[in-house]
Amino acid sequence: MRTPAASPRTPLLSRRPEWAGRNYLLLTAAAMVTNLGTHGALIATAFAVMESGGDSGDVGLVAAARIVPLVLFLLIGGAVADRIPRHRVMVAANALNFVSQGVFAVLVLTGDPQLWQMMLLTALCGTGQAFFNPAAEGMLMSSVSGEQVSRAFALFRMAMHGAGIGGAALGGALIAAVGPGWVLAIDAAAFAFAGALRAFLDVSHIAKRAAGGGLLADLREGWDEFVGRPWLWSIVAQFSIVVALVGAAESVYGPLVARDQLGGARPWGIALAFFGVGTLVGAFLMMRWKPRRMLLVGTLGVFPIALPSAALAVPLDVVGLSAAMFVSGVAIEVFGVAWMTTLHQEIPEEKLSRVSAYDWFGSTAMLPLSTALAGPAENLFGRSEALWGSATLIVVVTALVLLVPDVRNLRRRTKEVGGSTTPVGGSAAPAKTAAPTTVAETPTAHPGS
Incomplete structure (x- = not known):
């Protein structure tokens, strides 16, 4: 029938x-x-x-x-x-x-x-x-x-990366x-x-903005929100360095290594394609995985981002370089979804765009400088040494971020519903009371992603 x-x-x-x-x-x-x-x-x-x-x-x-x-x-x-x-x-x-x-x-x-x-x-x-x-x-x-905000962010990022x-x-x-x-x-x-x-x-679901004290007052309020959260400003400071180093490696050193030691542009194109596939795999993983300590898991995911610089420093052949790029792509999505989830949970809705602006600003401000200095650094230290230095610095600044208690302890917030513990939705607790507790919460990814 x-x-x-x-x-x-x-x-x-x-x-x-x-x-x-x-x-x-x-x-x-x-x-x-x-x-x-x-x-x-x-x-x-x-x-x-x-x-x-x-x-x-x-x-x-x-x-x-x-x-x-x-x-x-x-x-x-x-x-x-x-x-x-x-x-x-x-x-x-x-x-x-x-x-x-x-x-x-x-x-x-x-x-x-x-x-x-x-x-x-x-x-x-x-x-x-x-x-x-x-x-x-x-x-x-x-x-x-x-409950499914992490899945929503992961799917959104997967769609963006696939289209890219x-x-x-x-x-x-x-x-x-x-x-x-x-x-x-x-x-x-x-x-x-x-x-x-x-x-x-x-x-229509967003509350009307109350009349404020002007643009400068709004910027100051966003700054207070930003600096009042150690997990937020420390990770953005970390990514100001990570994004700068990765940008120089991918836009300057990668093409040069491919031209001089890997046989031309094709191997670099293959490696970049594997990075793209890695981002899709990472987003798919985060659609299914909801770690309780989001920022901790996300920050641990930053360590593999050093792999492409190390692979270019050796340099590895196209297979090894592609593998490093793939793992890096997966890792950046683990961090990315965790970071977005954290912002969603911790930052009041009416301040999201200002906090996001400080995030974007901090994460990209050093990028023009790093790409401009990539050539002089190669002349001064050597290409391989500059790349090893980049990989080492990424590892060091990421390890330093793990010293911030909020990064280690922030958890996916939960509440009791009918005797069971379920994740809370919405976009965050009030500003100064949203400091991470030692109960349960999760972050999302943005710096430089």
């Missing part, structure tokens, strides 16, 4: 998990769209610079033009996102990115773009991201609650087939489509 089809009253969408609400689905879909476009566009930007006659130094200038405004405007972006509805900030940032990438695409497709033009347009794109990132993180955290891998592969193929201009145009269209999706986000 045939099983009757689902009735109109029980559509397939009603079978989705309880934690996958409307806002969560819209945010995940929009993030996948923008990651598909952006990862291809990053490659296209470099090729657009080179095709216009630029050299490696020009490529670096255009890349820096994106990072500098991202760092400069992050704190303001976080304060703005906690002051007005976050989805409006996200849509406005997407609109700015749509315009900047669209103009960039037109310049590449119709003529010979000048270096200053490309730097200006990528700077506008970085400015948009500075306002978007804190708003998006706050919006995501306010869209989930209950696909976007890089598709972008590379399209650049070869039709040129970088069309890839930039696709990225502009992706921002427009994602912004349209985010315009439908529902913020």
Whole structure:
């Protein structure tokens, strides 16, 4: 006998998990769209610079033009996102990115773009991201609650990483087939489509912001929240160093080692692909695993991030390097999900974007400096020595973070319901009372992820 089809009253969408609400689905879909476009566009930007006659130094200038405004405007972006509805900030940032990438695409497709033009347009794109990132993180955290928040964050990150891998592969193929201009145009269209999706986000569940004392007062309040939690500022300080060292290894030393000792760009591309697969595996693992001591588990997961630098220092062959990159990818996702879960649990909802902005700022502030100093460090110490130094420093700063009691003891908060202990949902206890107890809690990952 045939099983009757689902009735109109029980559509397939009603079978989705309880934690996958409307806002969560819209945010995940929009993030996948923008990651598909952006990862291809990053490659296209470099090729657009080179095709216009630029050299490696020009490529670096255009890349820096994106990072500098991202760092400069992050704190303001976080304060703005906690002051007005976050989805409006996200849509406005997407609109700015749509315009900047669209103009960039037109310049590449119709003529010979000048270096200053490309730097200006990528700077506008970085400015948009500075306002978007804190708003998006706050919006995501306010869209989930209950027992399965870790699973929700893990699935979101898995979707983002999967789209990023696909976007890089598709972008590379399209650049070869039709040129970088069309890839930039696709990225502009992706921002427009994602912004349209985010315009439908529902913020009625978020309490209206009380009138504050101005932007500076909001920034000061966010700073007090940030420095008042030793686990928070110590891990962000750790990641300011970790992200800087990993960034220099991957953007400078990795391609050089591949060119000089591994046979060219292909082995490095394979290693990066294995890192991407590792992030997917790590996110899948964290969908099923909910460690009680989230920050402790997450911080222990940072140690393997030193492996790629060590593998490049030897250097290992493509098999060994790919294995190191894979393990590193898994590890960063273990930390990432743990970190996001902790922020969700510990930071009051109305301060999420400001705290996220301090997190982003601290985690990325040293990245331009580290990439600029990678060459001089190689000349001064030698490439292998610089890479061994990076690996050692990652291990040392991570070990130092474990000395912070809150990092070791913060647990997934629980409450008694009907005589049984169950995880608490929501986005955190009140500010000064949310200091970790020695009962049970969990963190999430963001610094530099």
